Amino acid sequence: MEQDEQFVTVVISQLVKAECENAYEAWLKDITSVARTYLGHLGTNVIRPQLGVRNEYVIIFRFDNYENLKVWMTSRDREYWLNQAQSLVESDPYVQQICGLEAWFSIPGQPLKTPPRYKTALLTWAAVFILINILSTFLVPLLRGLPPLIISLIVTILMVVLLTYVVMPRVSRLFSWWLYAK
Numbered sequence: 001m002e003q004d005e006q007f008v009t010v011v012i013s014q015l016v017k018a019e020c021e022n023a024y025e026a027w028l029k030d031i032t033s034v035a036r037t038y039l040g041h042l043g044t045n046v047i048r049p050q051l052g053v054r055n056e057y058v059i060i061f062r063f064d065n066y067e068n069l070k071v072w073m074t075s076r077d078r079e080y081w082l083n084q085a086q087s088l089v090e091s092d093p094y095v096q097q098i099c100g101l102e103a104w105f106s107i108p109g110q111p112l113k114t115p116p117r118y119k120t121a122l123l124t125w126a127a128v129f130i131l132i133n134i135l136s137t138f139l140v141p142l143l144r145g146l147p148p149l150i151i152s153l154i155v156t157i158l159m160v161v162l163l164t165y166v167v168m169p170r171v172s173r174l175f176s177w178w179l180y181a182k
Helices: 021-035 066-073 074-086 100-105 117-137 148-174
Strands: 008-014 041-047 058-064 094-098
Touching: 008 100, 021 041, 021 058, 058 066, 058 117, 117 148
Parallel strands: none
Antiparallel strands: 008 058, 008 094, 041 058
């Protein structure tokens, strides 16, 4: 698949000045509201600092393709909001761009190291195989009265959500020793 036809994720890490957290949180709310208005925006996630674990904020913007992301990244709106945050942050943001399934195998706040494709394919297949069998065993019997197409729709939506937000982040952490082996 061409890069401009894949989902694109941008991961931005940034240190916020002490005593500026509340103002930064308000700024986050504003910039994410503006980003939502751009064509192809699929969502924004914020990972907040955790004492003793991570000092920086990590902001994750998802877009449906590279061209729509590029429109946002080069927009006057984004430039305006970045200028508004300059007094709140300690340095320029660290920005990583990830395409397709690579986003499942990235660790926020770490430089992007893409594991070999055969490893990502193998782990993705294993997660899909296990998850589809669990859903087929426990969920499909509860949906028996529905048309097959609706059952398939429900199962695939649930599967993608679980893979993206629950399963793959844990699988990539659990198998990080193998994925990123030297």
